[in-house]
Every structure is written in structure tokens, then in C-alpha cells.
Amino acid sequence: MYLKSLYVKNFRNFRAIELDFEPGRNLILGDNGVGKTNLVEIVYFLSTFGSFRTYDDRDLLHFGESFFVVSGEYGDVEVKVRYSDEKEVFINGVKKRRLRDGFGTIPVIAFTSGDLDIVNGSPARRRRFMDIGISLYRRPYIEMLSLYNRAWRQRNSWLNQVKTGRELGAVEVWEEQLSRYASPIIKARVEHVNKLIDYAIPLFYSLTGQELKISYKEGGDYSNLGEQLRKMRDREIERGYTLYGPHRDDIVFWVDNHPAKTVASFGTKRALTVSLRMAQARILTEVRGEEPIIILDEIIGELDKERIGSLSKLMSEYEQVLIATAREDIRWGGNFNVYRIENKNGAPVIKKDN
Amino acid sequence: MNPPKIFVRLTDALQLLPGIGKKSAERAAFYLLSNPQNGEKIFRSIEAVLSEISFCSKCGNITVLDPCPICSSPRRDRATICVVEKPMDVFAIERAGVFNGLYHVLGGLISPLDNKGPKDLNIDSLIARVGKEKINEVIIATNPTTEGEATALYLREQLKSHNVRITRIAQGIPVGTDLDFADDVTLLRAMEGRREIKD
Numbered sequence: 001m002y003l004k005s006l007y008v009k010n011f012r013n014f015r016a017i018e019l020d021f022e023p024g025r026n027l028i029l030g031d032n033g034v035g036k037t038n039l040v041e042i043v044y045f046l047s048t049f050g051s052f053r054t055y056d057d058r059d060l061l062h063f064g065e066s067f068f069v070v071s072g073e074y075g076d077v078e079v080k081v082r083y084s085d086e087k088e089v090f091i092n093g094v095k096k097r098r099l100r101d102g103f104g105t106i107p108v109i110a111f112t113s114g115d116l117d118i119v120n121g122s123p124a125r126r127r128r129f130m131d132i133g134i135s136l137y138r139r140p141y142i143e144m145l146s147l148y149n150r151a152w153r154q155r156n157s158w159l160n161q162v163k164t165g166r167e168l169g170a171v172e173v174w175e176e177q178l179s180r181y182a183s184p185i186i187k188a189r190v191e192h193v194n195k196l197i198d199y200a201i202p203l204f205y206s207l208t209g210q211e212l213k214i215s216y217k218e219g220g221d222y223s224n225l226g227e228q229l230r231k232m233r234d235r236e237i238e239r240g241y242t243l244y245g246p247h248r249d250d251i252v253f254w255v256d257n258h259p260a261k262t263v264a265s266f267g268t269k270r271a272l273t274v275s276l277r278m279a280q281a282r283i284l285t286e287v288r289g290e291e292p293i294i295i296l297d298e299i300i301g302e303l304d305k306e307r308i309g310s311l312s313k314l315m316s317e318y319e320q321v322l323i324a325t326a327r328e329d330i331r332w333g334g335n336f337n338v339y340r341i342e343n344k345n346g347a348p349v350i351k352k353d354n
Numbered sequence: 355m356n357p358p359k360i361f362v363r364l365t366d367a368l369q370l371l372p373g374i375g376k377k378s379a380e381r382a383a384f385y386l387l388s389n390p391q392n393g394e395k396i397f398r399s400i401e402a403v404l405s406e407i408s409f410c411s412k413c414g415n416i417t418v419l420d421p422c423p424i425c426s427s428p429r430r431d432r433a434t435i436c437v438v439e440k441p442m443d444v445f446a447i448e449r450a451g452v453f454n455g456l457y458h459v460l461g462g463l464i465s466p467l468d469n470k471g472p473k474d475l476n477i478d479s480l481i482a483r484v485g486k487e488k489i490n491e492v493i494i495a496t497n498p499t500t501e502g503e504a505t506a507l508y509l510r511e512q513l514k515s516h517n518v519r520i521t522r523i524a525q526g527i528p529v530g531t532d533l534d535f536a537d538d539v540t541l542l543r544a545m546e547g548r549r550e551i552k553d
Binding site: 038101140144150155174177 | 471505
């Protein structure tokens with residue numbers, strides 16, 4: 001399935017647009033600052049109800065406006081998100097009770113320049129990379145994360161109260177729940193990382209000729225997390241928060257046996273993030289039985305000709321690819337639908353080449 | 355000029371209510387002033403409730419008579435106790451008419467974030483009842499939230515040593531709805547809690 005159309009009101013620099021898309025490769029061309037990234041950001045937002053550039057939805061409002069609406073038609077499903085103070089999600093016109101009940105209805109994998117943070121950033125960024133990747137094909141995972149986080153906050157609150165001299169009692173019930181919810185979370189993450197290993201390592205080798213290793217770093221003793229939490233309670237009271245569990249997990253990347261974060265070059269890190277996203281796209285296809293829409297935001301301009309060539313071959317597996325770039329010369333063999341964004345009197349205008 | 359002192363005293367008092375901030379309190383206070391008849395009605399109701407309603411010394415539910423009509427009824431099954439979070443839960447189950455035993459109202463759930471531990475709830479009185487009265491079964495009917503689940507786990511631990519059957523209400527698909535509309539965790543719980551179809 002592919003994204004057939006897009007409707008946007010008050011999102012970033014777009015006041016109101018309606019746009020039809022076609023399957024295949026769609027090139028979104030325009031000078032810097034006209035809103036190419038904003039356009040693909042909308043497609044990503046329709047999948048995950050969040051942006052890949054900001055955690056604050058208010059940043060997405062058109063200047064001076066108090067609400068935005070975006071909607072897209074994917075196959076015969078319409079996904080609509082409305083934001084004003086709160087986000088509301090409608091699938092085929094029916095409001096979802098919670099956002100997560102509609103999460104990933106449109107499967108999207110985005111390759112963005114911010115992906116470098118997966119390598120360079122904090123462990124939290126890598127957990128987010130896994131969590132979103134998993135949630136796109138396994139929605140109950142989001143629920144498990146949310147239950148885990150709630151139990152985690154409750155136990156932290158308990159630890160803090162003891163630190164200040166108030167013993168509320170019944171801490172075991174939070175430890176039991178933490179270890180209960182942790183196990184499906186860890187299982188899903190390890191599964192995801194094993195699949196990343198299967199797909200990303202050969203991809204990375206084909207792009208760079210270098211050897212990639214990926215290892216999962218456990219944030220706790222998962223043979224018996226409940227027991228570990230019980231044993232470490234005193235130490236954790238001192239710190240005021242829970243020190244062991246999936247909220248401390250991490251992934252480590254090694255290139256030719258050196259840690260990628262500190263040693264790899266910019267180009268190598270880029271090839272790594274491209275391989276990881278490509279792997280996530282394949283996992284999604286495999287588990288959901290449905291190809292994701294691929295978004296390439298800018299990153300293509302950073303690659304050399306040879307890598308653009310390999311990437312283009314990989315992209316031909318997917319039914320719909322949206323590419324935002326300022327470089328018209330990246331077109332490789334075959335057909336492209338070309339959309340040009342231009343700035344007319346301070347407002348973006350989108351035209352499709354015939 | 356500042357508002358009269360007794361008016362401020364009223365808005366301050368209204369702000370003691372949960373969920374009422376300064377603005378809502380002021381709005382309510384002005385409403386009471388400009389609609390004195392309704393103000394009088396609210397005043398009388400509060401007075402009546404405070405003087406006549408108390409908590410049942412046995413089950414913790416709100417009641418005019420102590421013990422409450424349910425605890426003192428000869429027609430109820432006195433061997434089964436259904437444990438709930440708050441009085442409104444009792445009334446919901448009673449409205450449905452699906453239970454004929456006794457109740458126990460905890461008056462909240464274990465939640466450190468809200469400063470609530472087991473000692474802040476009516477748990478000791480429940481344990482005492484189970485020890486004293488001839489109880490066969492305790493049904494734990496707290497909500498299926500993290501806090502409801504935590505409280506259920508705690509009760510299970512506390513009641514384990516008593517010779518009593520401990521059960522938890524089922525979780526799953528709401529009656530009259532479509533499977534298609536159920537969220538994934540509800541489906542998961544429904545699958546876990548599935549039962550054999552008996553003749």
C-alpha cells in the first residue's frame with residue numbers, strides 16, 4: 001500500500017495544502033528553507049504521531065496558530081491527527097481513545113540527518129530507536145512500556161520518600177510489577193536487535209567493506225530482576241531512583257572491532273545509520289507483511305555517487321519512497337515523480353512536473 | 355481594592371476541593387453570591403451530608419446507619435467479601451445486581467506518587483475481618499491499572515496465610531463490542547483469561 005494523498009492545515013510553514021502522491025519514487029525538490037523536510041515530517045508524524053525533529057508539538061504549529069490538522073490516505077485507510085493543546089487521532093473518522101491505539105497504522109521508516117544521534121547520542125536515544133522500531137509492528141509493546149514506566153515512577157517515588165524519612169511500605173508490589181513488565185520488553189528488544197544484526201551487518205559491509213558488530217547491553221540482571229531490585233534497595237534509596245532494568249539498556253556498535261561512537265568517521269557513521277534504518281524497514285516488511293513507506297530526508301546529499309548507487313538499488317524494493325533533497329542530480333535510473341516546492345510571497349507552493 | 359475578607363475565605367475554602375484551582379474557586383464563589391437560592395441548597399446539602407453520613411465501621415462504605423444496610427442485611431452471603439477501591443464502586447456493582455456478598459472499601463489504592471501506602475488504606479480492618487468472620491472467598495475488584503494491580507498483589511500477600519480463597523475479577527473484552535475495536539493489551543488479557551465453554 002502507499003500514501004495516496006495528504007491534507008495539511010497550519011503545520012509549520014504550510015497554511016493549507018492538498019497533495020496527491022503516487023507509488024514509486026517521489027522526489028521533493030526545493031531550495032533550503034522552503035519546507036521540503038516539513039513535508040516529509042508530516043508523513044512521519046502520521047505514522048508515529050510525533051516528529052523526528054522535535055519532542056514539542058507546539059514547534060509544529062504554523063506561526064501564530066493554535067491548532068494544526070494533518071491527514072493522509074493510505075490504501076483505503078484514512079489517518080487524521082488534530083492538535084490543539086492535545087493530540088487526537090482519527091482512523092477512518094473514528095476517534096481513538098488513546099493515541100497508541102492508532103500508532104503505526106501507516107508504517108513509515110525515515111532516514112534523517114538526526115539519525116546520527118543513534119550512534120553519537122545518549123543511551124536514551126538508542127532505546128527510543130528500538131522502541132519506535134518495535135512499536136511499529138507490535139503495538140502491545142507500547143502498553144508494556146507505559147505500564148513499566150508507571151511502576152518505575154511509583155517505585156522511584158517510594159525510594160525518595162524513604163530517603164526523606166517516610167516509609168510507605170509495600171515496595172515489593174512495584175518490584176514484582178517492574179519485573180513482570182520488564183520481561184516482554186526485553187524479549188521484544190533482544191528479538192529486534194537480533195534481526196538488526198541479521199540485516200544491518202551485510203548491508204553495512206556492502207556500503208563500506210567494513211565489519212559491523214552490534215551488541216545488546218542489559219541494564220539489569222534479567223535472570224531475576226525482582227531479586228536484584230530487592231537486593232539493591234538500600235543503594236537505590238541513597239540515589240533516590242531505580243538503577244536496574246530496561247530503562248538502562250543500551251546498544252553498542254563496533255566497526256572493525258572499534259567502538260563506532262568514539263572512533264568511526266562521519267561517513268562511516270552515516271553508512272551505519274543508513275544500514276540500521278534499512279534493517280528496520282526489512283524487519284517491518286517481514287513481521288507486518290507490509291512494506292513501509294521510505295522517507296529519505298536530505299541524507300542523500302551527504303553520500304558519494306557510489307553509495308547513492310547502492311542505496312538506490314536497496315530502495316527499489318519498496319513500493320513508495322519519498323526523497324527530500326536540494327540536489328536534482330541525485331536521480332538515478334528509472335522514473336521519478338518530481339514535486340517542486342517554491343517560495344511565493346513568503347508562502348510555499350508545490351508543483352508537480354508533468 | 356481587595357475583595358472582602360470573608361469572600362476570600364470562601365474562595366480559599368473552595369480551593370481545598372480536589373481539582374479546583376483559584377480561578378474555578380472564584381467563579382464558584384461568584385455563582386453562589388449571584389444565585390443565593392442555589393447557594394442555600396448547596397449549603398444545606400453539605401451540612402446534611404457531614405452530619406448524617408459516616409463511614410461504615412465494618413466495610414468502610416459511606417452510610418447513614420452504622421453498620422451499613424449491606425453489612426447488617428440477613429439476606430447477604432456473609433462468606434464472600436468483594437474488595438473495591440472506593441464507595442462508588444460498591445454502588446456500581448449493586449446497580450448491576452451481580453453480587454450478593456459483602457464489601458470492603460479500601461478508600462484508595464497503594465500509590466507512592468500520591469503519598470499512599472498500605473497503612474493509609476482500610477487494609478488492616480480487612481485482614482481482621484477475614485480472621486474473625488467466617489470468610490470463604492475474597493474477590494479483589496480493584497481497577498486493572500498499575501496501582502490497582504499493585505494493591506491486588508499486596509492484598510494477596512497479606513491474605514495468603516489465611517484459609518481463604520483469593521480471586522481477582524476477570525479482565526477482557528467488554529460485552530456488546532466488537533473484537534476489532536479492542537486495544538491490544540485488552541485482547542492479550544482476554545486471551546490469558548480465556549475459559550473453557552462448559553455444557
